[in-house]
Amino acid sequence: MNESDWINLADQVIANTYKRFPVVFESGQGAVLTDVEGRAYVDFVAGIAVCNLGHANQGVADALAAQAKKLFHVSNLFYTTPQAELAQWLVDHSFADRVFFCNSGAEANEAAIKLARKNFFDKGNYNRWRIIAMEQSFHGRTYATLSATGQKKVREGFEPILEGFDFVPFNDIDALAANVSEKTCAVLLELIQGEGGVLCASPEYIKAARRLCDETGAILIFDEIQTGMGRTGKLFAYEHYGVAPDIMTLAKALGNGLPIGAMLAMEDVVRAFTPGSHASTFGGTPVITAAALEVVRQMERDDILASCRETGAYFKERLTALKDRHDVIADVRGVGLMLGMRLKTAGAPIVEACMKKGYLINCTQETILRFIPPLVITRAQVDGLIACLDDIFSNTHT
Numbered sequence: 306m307n308e309s310d311w312i313n314l315a316d317q318v319i320a321n322t323y324k325r326f327p328v329v330f331e332s333g334q335g336a337v338l339t340d341v342e343g344r345a346y347v348d349f350v351a352g353i354a355v356c357n358l359g360h361a362n363q364g365v366a367d368a369l370a371a372q373a374k375k376l377f378h379v380s381n382l383f384y385t386t387p388q389a390e391l392a393q394w395l396v397d398h399s400f401a402d403r404v405f406f407c408n409s410g411a412e413a414n415e416a417a418i419k420l421a422r423k424n425f426f427d428k429g430n431y432n433r434w435r436i437i438a439m440e441q442s443f444h445g446r447t448y449a450t451l452s453a454t455g456q457k458k459v460r461e462g463f464e465p466i467l468e469g470f471d472f473v474p475f476n477d478i479d480a481l482a483a484n485v486s487e488k489t490c491a492v493l494l495e496l497i498q499g500e501g502g503v504l505c506a507s508p509e510y511i512k513a514a515r516r517l518c519d520e521t522g523a524i525l526i527f528d529e530i531q532t533g534m535g536r537t538g539k540l541f542a543y544e545h546y547g548v549a550p551d552i553m554t555l556a557k558a559l560g561n562g563l564p565i566g567a568m569l570a571m572e573d574v575v576r577a578f579t580p581g582s583h584a585s586t587f588g589g590t591p592v593i594t595a596a597a598l599e600v601v602r603q604m605e606r607d608d609i610l611a612s613c614r615e616t617g618a619y620f621k622e623r624l625t626a627l628k629d630r631h632d633v634i635a636d637v638r639g640v641g642l643m644l645g646m647r648l649k650t651a652g653a654p655i656v657e658a659c660m661k662k663g664y665l666i667n668c669t670q671e672t673i674l675r676f677i678p679p680l681v682i683t684r685a686q687v688d689g690l691i692a693c694l695d696d697i698f699s700n701t702h703t
């Protein structure tokens with residue numbers, strides 16, 4: 306079978322929920338992907354901010370294989386060692402006291418939403434279940450998480466959605482202050498809206514959100530599913546703000562491509578989860594947690610945060626220099642290796658042109674090019690993309 310045979314097969318037998326590029330990938334190494342026809346691509350998407358340590362990471366593959374040869378799964382009716390070790394690592398490296406493991410970002414947010422509501426139920430405060438979320442946010446595709454997502458296109462067609470979510474404009478302190486009340490059980494937000502277009506929360510906004518939650522007793526939830534695990538040059542993006550949440554959700558890069566989600570919380574909040582109140586069959590299974598343990602150890606051993614900061618600063622500088630050369634670029638934004646470039650025209654043709662030249666990039670919200678490469682991307686690979694973009698912008702007359 307050649308590439309188009311595979312594409313035809315997939316298009317016949319897989320639910321049509323994704324708009325896909327016509328390429329079939331077969332292998333990867335670091336930041337480079339190779340398709341079934343042998344063409345190579347430098348990857349600035351990383352499986353949507355997932356493969357932070359690069360594709361086919363050998364250390365993670367070895368940890369996965371070693372654990373798979375010992376024990377796959379026993380359920381959470383019993384204890385296993387990698388799960389406890391990974392939880393300890395996360396607790397030691399964050400504000401949190403305890404971890405709940407699940408299998409995806411949406412599931413981590415589901416756990417956070419359930420935990421927040423259960424907190425007030427347990428206090429006999431049965432009318433306190435409203436959650437404030439942000440316009441343009443993205444929290445997942447399950448019912449609770451699409452209900453928390455501030456984008457009409459995600460919710461449309463699925464009504465009635467879960468009750469109790471109120472949306473406010475992102476980065477607007479007055480709007481938040483006007484909406485947080487005795488009925489608010491939680492405020493849920495991304496520190497940098499990823500799907501929303503690489504929009505950074507301002508430090509004042511995050512400080513105000515913390516203060517408003519403290520004043521009213523509402524729970525502050527940071528969705529760090531995209532920003533967490535080193536993406537912004539700190540282990541967690543909240544560290545840039547000096548403001549810790551009560552609950553944080555992780556997924557994407559935690560398993561470098563293996564499905565794992567986690568909800569981290571403070572003791573006085575997570576206490577509301579007791580045996581039987583929440584569960585996941587596959588959550589924190591030994592194979593996945595052993596692999597994730599290797600992910601976090603490799604991040605420390607190879608000082609991935611430092612390379613993310615260095616390469617990220619260099620990349621942003623080069624994107625900003627491009628902006629000075631090309632009128633079509635409206636702005637450049639982001640932190641670490643979570644960068645965005647807003648265009649004055651549609652981004653899709655640029656994504657396609659890059660792909661033809663062997664570079665994978667992403668476009669979100671129609672006009673925002675998003676760059677979320679593996680954190681191990683090199684300066685030379687960044688230079689290659691910059692030259693490619695420079696060439697494309699020089700030859701597109703809009």
Ligand SMILES: *Cc1c(COP(=O)(O)O)cnc(C)c1O
Nearest residue numbers: 409410411443444445499530531
């Ligand atoms: C990707 C993402 C999610 C959803 O994660 P899934 O694993 O696809 O369920 C939630 N929140 C944010 C910020 C994300 O980037």
